[in-house]
Amino acid sequence: MRSILIIGAGRSASSLIRYLLAKSESENLHLVVADLSLALAEKKTQKHPNATPIALNIFDTEERKAAIEKASIVISMLPAHLHIEIAKDCLQFKKHLVTASYISDAMQALDEEARKNNLVFMNEIGLDPGIDHMSAMKVIDEIRAKGGKMLLFESFCGGLVAPESDNNLWNYKFTWAPRNVVLAGQGGAAKFIQEGTYKYIPYSALFRRTEFLEVEGYGKFEAYSNRDSLKYKSVYGLDNVLTLYRGTIRRVGFSKAWNMFVQLGMTDDSYIMENSENMSYRQFVNSFLPYHPTDSAEIKTRLILKIDQDDIMWDKLLELDLFNPDKKVNLPNATPAQILEKILSDSWSLEPNDKDMIVMYHKFGYELNGEKKQIDSKMVCIGDDQTYTAMAKTVGLPVAMATLLILNGKITTPGVQLPIKEEVYLPILNELEEHGVIFNEQKMPYFGYNPDLF
Numbered sequence: 001m002r003s004i005l006i007i008g009a010g011r012s013a014s015s016l017i018r019y020l021l022a023k024s025e026s027e028n029l030h031l032v033v034a035d036l037s038l039a040l041a042e043k044k045t046q047k048h049p050n051a052t053p054i055a056l057n058i059f060d061t062e063e064r065k066a067a068i069e070k071a072s073i074v075i076s077m078l079p080a081h082l083h084i085e086i087a088k089d090c091l092q093f094k095k096h097l098v099t100a101s102y103i104s105d106a107m108q109a110l111d112e113e114a115r116k117n118n119l120v121f122m123n124e125i126g127l128d129p130g131i132d133h134m135s136a137m138k139v140i141d142e143i144r145a146k147g148g149k150m151l152l153f154e155s156f157c158g159g160l161v162a163p164e165s166d167n168n169l170w171n172y173k174f175t176w177a178p179r180n181v182v183l184a185g186q187g188g189a190a191k192f193i194q195e196g197t198y199k200y201i202p203y204s205a206l207f208r209r210t211e212f213l214e215v216e217g218y219g220k221f222e223a224y225s226n227r228d229s230l231k232y233k234s235v236y237g238l239d240n241v242l243t244l245y246r247g248t249i250r251r252v253g254f255s256k257a258w259n260m261f262v263q264l265g266m267t268d269d270s271y272i273m274e275n276s277e278n279m280s281y282r283q284f285v286n287s288f289l290p291y292h293p294t295d296s297a298e299i300k301t302r303l304i305l306k307i308d309q310d311d312i313m314w315d316k317l318l319e320l321d322l323f324n325p326d327k328k329v330n331l332p333n334a335t336p337a338q339i340l341e342k343i344l345s346d347s348w349s350l351e352p353n354d355k356d357m358i359v360m361y362h363k364f365g366y367e368l369n370g371e372k373k374q375i376d377s378k379m380v381c382i383g384d385d386q387t388y389t390a391m392a393k394t395v396g397l398p399v400a401m402a403t404l405l406i407l408n409g410k411i412t413t414p415g416v417q418l419p420i421k422e423e424v425y426l427p428i429l430n431e432l433e434e435h436g437v438i439f440n441e442q443k444m445p446y447f448g449y450n451p452d453l454f
Contacts, residue, residue, distance in 0.1 A: 001028050001029065001030040001050075002027070002028055002029055002030070002072040002073075002407060003029075003030050003031075003032060003070060003071050003072045004020060004029055004030070004031050004032070004071065004072065004073055004074075004075065004403060004407075005032045005034065005067055005068060005070070005071035005073070005074045005075065006020075006031060006032070006033045006034065006075045006077060007034045007035075007056065007058065007067075007074065007075065007076050007077065007078055007086060008034075008035060008076065008077030008078040009033050009034075009035035009037070009040045009041045009043075009044045009053075009077070010035075010040070010077060011176065011177075011389070011391070011392060012077055012100065012126070012176070012391065012392050012395040012396055013033075013044060013077045013392070013396060014044060014387050014388055014389070014392040014396065015388055015389075015392040015393040015395075015396035015397055015400075016075070016077070016392075016395075016396030016397065016399050016400045017031065017033060017044050017045065017051070017396075018388070019396065019397055019400040019401075020400050020403070020404075021045075021048050021050060021051060023404065024048075024050035024051075025050070027404060027407075027408075029050060030050050030051070030052070031045065031048075031050060031051040031052070032051075032052050032054060032067065032070075032071065033045050033051060033052070033053050033054070034053075034054045034055075034056035034067055035053075035055070035056065036055065036056065036057060036058075037055070038053060038054070038055035041053030041054060041055070054067070058078065058082060058085065058086070064085070064086070064089060065089050065092070065093075068086065068089045068090060068093055068095060069089075069093045071095055072095070072407065073095060073096045073097075073098070073403055073406060073407055074086060074090055074095050074096070074097050074098070075097075075098045075099070075399060075400075075403055076097065076098070076099045076101075077099075077100065077399070079101075080099075080101035080102060080104060081104070083097075083099050083101060083104070083107060084104065084106045084107060087107060087110055087121060088110070090119065090121070091110060091113055091114065091117065091119070094117055094119065095119070096119055096120045096121070096122075096406050096407075097119070097120075097121045097122070098122045098123075098125060098399055098402055098403050098406065099122070099123045099124075099125070099399075100123075100124070100125055100126030100127075100129075100130060100395055100398075100399050101123060101124070101126075101129075102123070102124055102129055103123045103124060103416060103418060107121070107123060107416055108416055110416055111415045111416040114414060114415050114416055115414045115415040117414075118414045119414055119415075120406050120411055120412070120413070120414055120415070120417070121415065121416040121417065122402050122406065122411070122417060122418075122419065122424070123416065123417065123418055124418035124419065125398045125399055125402045125418070125419050125424075125428075126394070126395035126396075126398060126399060127157065127159075127358065127360075127391065127394040127395045127398075128157040128360070129418065130394075130395070130398050130399075130419065131360065131379075131394055131398060131429075131432070131437065132155055132157055132360060132362075133235075133418055133419050133420050133425070134398070134419050134420075134424070134425035134428060134429055135360070135362065135377060135379070135425075135429065135439050136153070136155060136236060136362055136364075137236065137419075137420045137425055138425055138426070138429060139362065139364050139375060139377060139441070140153070140236060140237075140238075140364065141422065143364060143366045143368075143375075146368060147368060147369075148366040148367065148368040148373075149366060149367045149368075150238055150240075150241050150364070150365070150366050151241060151242050151243065151365040151366055151367055151372065151446075151448075152241065152242060152243040152244075152363060152364065152365025152366075152374070152446075152447065152448075153232075153236065153238055153241055153243070153244055153245075153362070153363070153364060153365070154243065154244075154245045154246070154247075154362070154363040155232075155245075155246045155247075155360075155361070155362050155363075156213060156223045156246070156247045156248070156249045156359075156360065156361040156362075157248065157249060157358070157359070157360045157361075158221070158223070158248055158249025158250055158358070158359050159175035159176055159356060159357075159358055159390075159391050160172065160173075160175070160249070160250070160251065160356065160357045160358070160359060161173040161175070161350075161354065161355075161356055161357060162354075162355035162356055162357040162382050162383065162390075163218070163357070164355060165350075165351075165353075165354040165355045165356075166251075168319060168347060168348070169312065169315055169316045169319050170251075170254060170257060170316055170319070170348070171250075171251035171253070171254060172250065172251065172254055172348060173348045173349065173350050173354065173356065174344070174345065174348045174349060174350065175350065175356040175358075175383075175389055175390070175391040176391050178341045178344065178345055178348075179337075179338075179341055181341075181344075182267055182269075182337045182340055182341045182344070183267065183269060183337060184248065185203050185206045185207070185224070185225075185227060186203055186267070186269070187227060188203075188227060188228075189201060189202050189203070189227075190206055190224075190225035190226065190227050190228070190229075191227070191228050191229060191230050192225060192229040192230065192244060192245040192246070193229070193230070193241070193242070193243055193244045193245070194242075194243050194245065195242050195243055195448075196242045201225050203262070204262065206224055206225060206262075207224055207255040207256070207258050207259040207262060208255070208256070208259055209224065209225065210222040210223060210224050210255050211223055211247070212252070213249065213361050215359060215361065215378055215380060216378075217380075218357075218359070218380060220252050221249050221250065221251060221252065221359065221361075222249070222250055222251070222252045222253075222254065222255055223247035223248060223249050223250070224247055224248055224250070224255050225245065225246070225247050226246040226247055226248060229244050229245050229246040230244065232244060232246065235418070235420065236420070242365075243365065249359050249361065253312070256313070257313055257316045260305050260313065260317070261340060263304075263305060264285075264288040264289075264301075264304070264305070265288050265336060266284075266288065266336050266337070266339075266340045267336065267337050267340060268335065268336045268337060269335045269336070269337035269338070270335070271335060271336075272333045272334065272335055273287065273334060273335065273336060273339065276329055276331055276332065276333060276334040276339060277328075277329065277330060277331060277332040277333075277334075278328065278329075279328070279329045279339075280324065280325050280326065280327060280328055280329070281321060281322055281323065281324045281325075281327045281328075281329070281343060282297055282322070282323050282324060282325040283325075284322075284329060284336075284339050284343070285297055285301065285322050285323060286300075288336075289301060289304060290304075297323055298323055301317070302314065319347065320343060320344065320346075320347050321343075321346070321347070322343065327346075329342060329343075330342075350386045350389070351386065352385060352386045353385055353386070354385070354386055355382055355383045355384065355385065355389075355390075356382075356383040356389045356390045356391055357380065357381065357382050357383070357390055358379070358380070358381040358390040358391060358394050359378075359379070359380050360378070360379040360439075361376070361377070361378050361379075362376070362377040362378075363375075363376055363444075363447065364376075364377070365446055365447060365448070372446035372448065373443065373446055374443070374444040374445060374446045374447055375441055375442065375443060375444065376441070376442045376444050377439045377440070377441045377442075378439065378440050378442075379437060379438060379439045379440070381393060381394055381436060381437050382436075393435065393436075393437070394437060397431075397432060397435055397437070398419070398428055398432065401427070401428045401431055401432070402419065402424065402428060405424070405427060405428070410423070410427065411423055411424055
């Protein structure tokens with residue numbers, strides 16, 4: 001039997017494991033699911049005869065190397081910064097590697113050695129990055145094959161709550177790592193190109209610079225800019241494109257409300273708050289407000305944020321129980337961002353029967369035979385429940401499919417890579433359609449700009 005080692009049995013591994021177990025008989029597979037928590041690995045494998053759950057501490061070098069040496073191929077579902085030691089072990093024992101994470105500089109540095117050993121190190125093969133790359137390259141390659149010249153590429157993606165489970169004023173619940181949501185947009189200005197002009201949005205203004213999107217059957221959404229859209233110029237071969245923009249999708253009104261936390265300083269992760277363990281939620285809020293001998297925390301918050309008494313923004317804050325004097329943070333040596341994450345997790349965690357929703361939206365502008373054209377491509381995926389989420393499906397299934405394609409000799413190009421080659425994206429996109437991940441492409445009038453206004 002061919003052995004697949006899956007390291008990390010967290011949220012995004014659910015659909016990945018289920019898919020591979022369903023294929024285990026026909027494909028002669030045995031899964032070794034490794035996690036620091038043996039209980040979690042056991043939960044995900046559900047006593048399947050073709051799966052072995054194991055406890056694995058990846059910082060135990062001998063333990064890690066022993067597990068990797070026995071495998072036919074390795075999947076790492078760990079946080080991105082933990083992939084590199086696994087990748088080095090894969091080089092040592094001549095094993096292919098699959099991850100859903102962005103290619104780090106350290107990972108890229110292994111490219112030459114991976115090529116020499118004829119090893120496929122496939123990265124960025126989840127949702128975003130992953131399905132975004134594949135669905136974009138498919139259309140871009142089709143446009144180029146016709147002789148078209150790319151003018152515009154905009155790409156948006158968001159993990160949201162499905163309409164049937166949308167029961168809070170923020171129209172949002174956590175579908176992936178809450179910490180990443182809290183820290184979104186930090187670490188430098190958002191950078192993109194519009195009609196040949198470089199544009200920059202500082203973090204302080206990021207959530208007030210949004211654009212609107214309409215998805216048939218699901219209504220209106222908004223999107224704020226991702227941090228660096230420019231790196232996709234070379235990745236997609238769009239060095240001469242006039243407009244290049246990537247953004248994160250939310251329901252309309254979310255960004256305006258989130259900006260309140262940014263203004264107050266609650267998303268800051270750069271310092272520790274004193275006595276955070278014993279702090280109440282109310283004290284946490286009051287920490288960011290000026291002293292006043294008579295005004296309450298509520299009044300001061302309204303004044304600082306300029307919230308009128310009939311503004312829905314106030315109701316959104318109240319819904320989070322931010323001013324509760326009895327709820328304790330219970331986090332020692334915590335940053336503001338960590339405390340905010342804890343507070344939001346109280347209200348925004350998926351319930352067992354909740355469904356999440358992934359929305360992806362691409363715009364392709366191009367010129368063909370002297371005429372400017374546009375294609376909009378949209379995908380909506382709804383999850384099953386708290387475990388088999390749309391996020392787990394759209395991250396885990398491409399990882400699983402790529403793993404099988406590599407094992408079966410269908411993906412052969414060696415080296416550290418992302419899924420932008422036809423041998424990767426065509427079979428995966430085709431199979432994803434069988435699992436309800438379907439892109440609907442529409443011809444649209446070209447969405448251009450008036451250069452005289454710039």
